[in-house]
Structure formats: C-alpha cells, structure tokens
Amino acid sequence: MEDLAFFDVNCQIGMPMCGSLEYAAGTDDLLRELDFSGIGRAVVSHVNTASGGAVPGNHFVNRALREDTGKRLVGCWCILPDCLNENIPSGENLCREMLKNRIGMLEICPVSHRWVPHRTAIGRQFDMLAERGVLIKTSVQEIGSWNAFYNLVERFPRNRFLITNTNLWGCDRYIRPLFETTDKVYLELSEYWVAEGIANLVKRYGADHILYGSGYPYWTHTSQMMNIKHAQISDEDRRKIACGNLDQLLKEAQL
Amino acid sequence: MSEKPFFMSNKLAHAFWENEFVPECPVYDMHGHMGENNAITFPIASTEDMVVHLRRIHAKLVFCHHWALFTPEFTNGECYEIVKRYPDVFRIYIAVNPHYSEIMRHDLAMYDSWKPLAVGFKILADYHQVKVSDPRYAPVLERADDEKALVLFHTWGGSSFDGPDELRKVVKKYRNIRYILGHAFCGMWEDAVQLVREYPDNVYLELTSLPGRAGVIETLVRGAGSERILFGTDLPWFDEYQAVGGIVGAKISEDDMHNILHRNAQQLLPGF
Numbered sequence: 001m002e003d004l005a006f007f008d009v010n011c012q013i014g015m016p017m018c019g020s021l022e023y024a025a026g027t028d029d030l031l032r033e034l035d036f037s038g039i040g041r042a043v044v045s046h047v048n049t050a051s052g053g054a055v056p057g058n059h060f061v062n063r064a065l066r067e068d069t070g071k072r073l074v075g076c077w078c079i080l081p082d083c084l085n086e087n088i089p090s091g092e093n094l095c096r097e098m099l100k101n102r103i104g105m106l107e108i109c110p111v112s113h114r115w116v117p118h119r120t121a122i123g124r125q126f127d128m129l130a131e132r133g134v135l136i137k138t139s140v141q142e143i144g145s146w147n148a149f150y151n152l153v154e155r156f157p158r159n160r161f162l163i164t165n166t167n168l169w170g171c172d173r174y175i176r177p178l179f180e181t182t183d184k185v186y187l188e189l190s191e192y193w194v195a196e197g198i199a200n201l202v203k204r205y206g207a208d209h210i211l212y213g214s215g216y217p218y219w220t221h222t223s224q225m226m227n228i229k230h231a232q233i234s235d236e237d238r239r240k241i242a243c244g245n246l247d248q249l250l251k252e253a254q255l
Numbered sequence: 256m257s258e259k260p261f262f263m264s265n266k267l268a269h270a271f272w273e274n275e276f277v278p279e280c281p282v283y284d285m286h287g288h289m290g291e292n293n294a295i296t297f298p299i300a301s302t303e304d305m306v307v308h309l310r311r312i313h314a315k316l317v318f319c320h321h322w323a324l325f326t327p328e329f330t331n332g333e334c335y336e337i338v339k340r341y342p343d344v345f346r347i348y349i350a351v352n353p354h355y356s357e358i359m360r361h362d363l364a365m366y367d368s369w370k371p372l373a374v375g376f377k378i379l380a381d382y383h384q385v386k387v388s389d390p391r392y393a394p395v396l397e398r399a400d401d402e403k404a405l406v407l408f409h410t411w412g413g414s415s416f417d418g419p420d421e422l423r424k425v426v427k428k429y430r431n432i433r434y435i436l437g438h439a440f441c442g443m444w445e446d447a448v449q450l451v452r453e454y455p456d457n458v459y460l461e462l463t464s465l466p467g468r469a470g471v472i473e474t475l476v477r478g479a480g481s482e483r484i485l486f487g488t489d490l491p492w493f494d495e496y497q498a499v500g501g502i503v504g505a506k507i508s509e510d511d512m513h514n515i516l517h518r519n520a521q522q523l524l525p526g527f
Contacts, residue, residue, distance in 0.1 A: 021473075038261065176296075195297065195308055220504055222501065223467035224467070225262075229500075
C-alpha cells in the first residue's frame with residue numbers, strides 16, 4: 001500500500017483553557033505536529049470554542065487559516081441560533097463567508113453554549129445547511145448525551161452530522177442503530193479503539209461513513225493512524241477512512 | 256510536509272508501519288481480559304478470535320477473564336483450562352473478588368498447580384467497591400508478598416478504592432509484591448510517577464487506555480523511566496495496533512519503546 005494520505009477531521013488549535021500536556025498554540029506549532037505525525041491536511045477548530053465561546057473560537061480559527069500559507073488547513077466554525085445576532089454570519093451569507101474564509105464545515109456546542117438544538121432554535125439554519133450538504137460536527141459531550149444526539153438526528157433527518165469523541169469504553173450500541181437507519185451520520189474515530197472494531201464496522205456498513213479524526217490536542221494523531229493502517233479492510237476502504245470520505249464531503253458542500 | 260513523519264524517521268515505528276509484526280519487537284500485553292461484558296459489544300471476545308488478533312502482531316497476553324471478575328460462578332479454574340490450550344499466547348492473573356472469601360481460599364490452594372500459566376493476581380477494587388487496603392484482600396496480598404508475585408491492580412486517579420493514597424498503604428505494607436498499576440492512576444500522572452520513585456524496585460506503571468492520550472507516555476517515561484513501564488490494552492477493549500501506534504508514535508527513544516513493549520515484561524515473565 002503506497003501513499004496513504006491522512007486528512008484529520010477533528011483537530012484543534014490553541015492553548016487549552018485548563019492546560020494540557022500537549023497543544024499547538026499557533027499555526028506553525030500545529031503544522032509541525034502534523035508533519036511529525038505524517039498528516040497532510042486537517043480540519044481545524046479552536047480548542048476553547050466550547051469553553052470560551054463561538055465568536056472567539058471562530059476568530060482564532062480565521063487567524064490560523066490566514067497564517068497557513070500552504071493551505072493544509074480547512075476551518076471549522078461554530079454556529080449559534082442566529083436570532084441572537086452574535087458576530088457569526090447567518091443565512092445565505094454564512095455559506096459565502098465560509099467559502100471566502102476556507103471554512104469547510106461547522107460545529108455546534110449546545111451544552112456549553114446554553115441553547116437547545118430544536119427546530120425552534122435552529123431549524124431555519126439547519127434546513128439551509130441540509131440543502132447545501134454542509135457537514136455539522138458535534139461531540140457526545142457537547143450535544144449532551146447519545147440520547148440528545150439521537151433526538152438531533154430525528155429532528156433534522158436531512159442534515160449531515162459528524163459525531164466525535166464517542167468515548168473509549170465502547171459506542172457500538174449507540175452508533176450501529178444510527179448506521180442501520182440513516183445515511184446522514186458519520187463517525188469520527190479518535191475514541192473508537194475497540195479491538196478489530198474498524199474492520200467489523202466496515203464489514204457490516206461499508207467505509208463511507210467512517211472518518212479519521214485525531215482529537216488533537218487531547219489525543220495523539222499516531223495511535224489511530226496505526227490502527228487504520230493495519231485494519232483488515234481493503235486498501236480502497238482504508239483510503240476512504242483516512243482521507244477520501246472527508247474530501248468527498250467537503251467537495252459536496254455547496255458553499 | 257517539511258519533515259519526515261514518525262513512521263519514516265523512527266526505525267521501530269517504520270517497521271510496525273510497514274509490517275503487521277516486527278520479529279525483534281514482540282509485544283507483551285500485561286493487561287487483558289476475555290469474554291463478553293455488560294458495557295460494550297466486542298467484535299472479538301472469544302478465545303479463538305483473540306488468539307488470531309494477538310498472533311497477527313506477535314503479541315502475548317496476560318489476562319483476567321471478564322466473567323471471573325464480574326460473575327464469581329465462573330471460576331479461575333476455567334480460565335486456567337483456556338490458557339492451557341494456548342500456552343504460547345496466554346498467561347492469567349487469578350481474579351480476586353473480596354466478597355467471596357471461600358473462592359479466594361480455594362484459588363490460593365490451587366495457585367501452585369496453576370503455575371506457571373498463572374502468574375499472579377488481579378484486583379479490581381473500583382468495581383468490587385472494596386478499598387485495596389481492606390483486610391479482605393489480605394490472604395492474597397500476603398501470599399503474593401511471600402512469593403514476590405505479580406499483582407495487577409486496576410488503578411484510577413481520584414478513586415477512593417484504588418487511587419494513589421490507597422495503593423500507597425498497600426505498597427508500604429507488602430514490600431515484596433511486584434505491583435502493576437493498571438492505567439497508572441489515570442489522570443494523576445504525578446502521583447503515579449511519585450509512587451514509582453518512592454518504590455523503584457517493585458512498582459510498575461501499566462499503560463492500558465493511555466497510548467493515544469497526547470503527552471502521557473512522554474510524561475511517564477520522563478518521570479518514572481521506561482524501565483518501570485509496561486504495555487497493556489485491556490484487550491478486547493482496545494486494539495493492539497492502536498496502542499502500539501501510541502507507543503511508537505510517542506516522542507521517546509526507541510530504547511524506551513522496546514522497554515515498554517517487551518523488555519520489561521520479559522524480565523518479569525521468564526520463559527514466556
């Protein structure tokens with residue numbers, strides 16, 4: 001197998017509010033870390049977006065992208081219900097600004113940002129994002145629970161959701177019913193470590209909804225790279241998980 | 256990219272990247288399980304499936320069966336029968352449940368006959384909800400102390416059952432046991448390092464669930480030294496390749512990697 005390229009869908013830049021053994025304070029630091037790990041590209045959000053706020057988080061993502069002259073990074077902004085008129089683009093303008101600023105996907109942090117992911121709060125925005133095929137990232141912690149994620153998927157069946165940080169100690173009983181019933185949910189692998197789990201998932205559901213993500217700076221890039229490298233799956237499926245699925249999703253987003 | 260990635264610049268990482276196993280670096284997994292569990296669906300939980308996974312990476316596993324830990328009517332004798340079928344791949348820790356003293360007495364009576372496939376004991380205080388310093392563990396700890404046996408403790412940062420303060424009481428009392436601190440007091444890295452520094456001859460930090468946490472391997476190696484660190488995965492919870500990737504991708508020397516992945520364990524388990 002030659003030239004297995006990795007495109008990290010869940011990478012965070014910045015100095016964690018409560019400290020961390022590792023972090024990338026700025027763009028150069030992050031690029032060095034990606035170089036060390038052999039990661040070609042990464043979707044980047046800010047490490048303090050949940051704790052510090054969507055607006056400052058997006059601000060620092062924009063700065064990171066401006067400093068990334070080699071264009072290895074793609075941005076991930078965080079959105080809020082637009083009735084609040086906070087300093088985040090909304091409506092059709094959101095997509096225009098995303099395109100202009102190299103933002104490829106979005107995230108939501110309803111628990112930390114104290115809003116409720118119901119249609120009442122964000123229906124109009126999510127309908128537009130569904131039309132455009134924009135991938136929306138959330139973690140189990142930030143949506144609140146797997147139950148809350150199920151509710152989100154059922155309320156917004158046309159949106160594409162990436163679920164991240166699914167907990168080391170097993171998520172198959174949560175994720176597999178979703179894979180059985182919808183093609184709009186994507187699994188990020190930073191905390192999916194179960195032995196032979198990747199191959200087993202691919203055998204049952206195919207590789208199209210599984211994406212490599214590191215969870216950096218809390219998790220390393222390398223451990224799941226090795227897991228994917230030696231998963232007993234076809235090289236084509238391996239390529240999809242490592243980078244192909246993310247490339248395709250970003251390409252399909254109509255910004 | 257401007258620099259060579261870890262799997263090109265580091266000989267051992269390169270070997271694991273390019274090959275399913277590396278002959279000069281067998282993997283000794285010092286913390287495993289077997290069998291189904293309440294909290295998770297395992298793709299591989301059976302003995303045979305685990306053997307296939309382990310042989311793929313040339314790993315050997317010391318395990319304690321889930322059922323023996325969580326369902327006392329499943330006996331350590333049954334675990335011994337499993338290990339007898341694959342002595343080249345497995346060793347066992349005798350499951351210790353402090354709520355069943357008769358089973359404990361029986362297993363201690365059988366222990367000699369289960370050697371050398373049985374290499375020591377496993378104590379899971381957080382789950383059995385009995386502190387490791389509780390006298391109910393004393394028969395096992397006294398025997399282990401007499402024989403300088405291995406005892407794998409589940410440990411976790413902040414736990415009142417098997418956190419640093421509790422383990423320190425036991426380590427201070429039983430000076431000959433070879434302690435394997437499973438999960439290395441997860442989250443309380445300084446306490447883990449400190450305990451090794453206080454008792455450098457017989458306390459080891461074990462890495463289950465830690466490779467993959469950014470900066471942790473480097474912190475433990477820097478603080479305790481790679482000679483005091485053992486590899487583990489909780490198999491079938493975590494994939495051997497995921498954990499090996501966390502070791503060979505860490506910013507430590509290749510000598511440290513060899514110590515963690517096999518050398519230290521080979522010293523503890525001669526003939527395995």
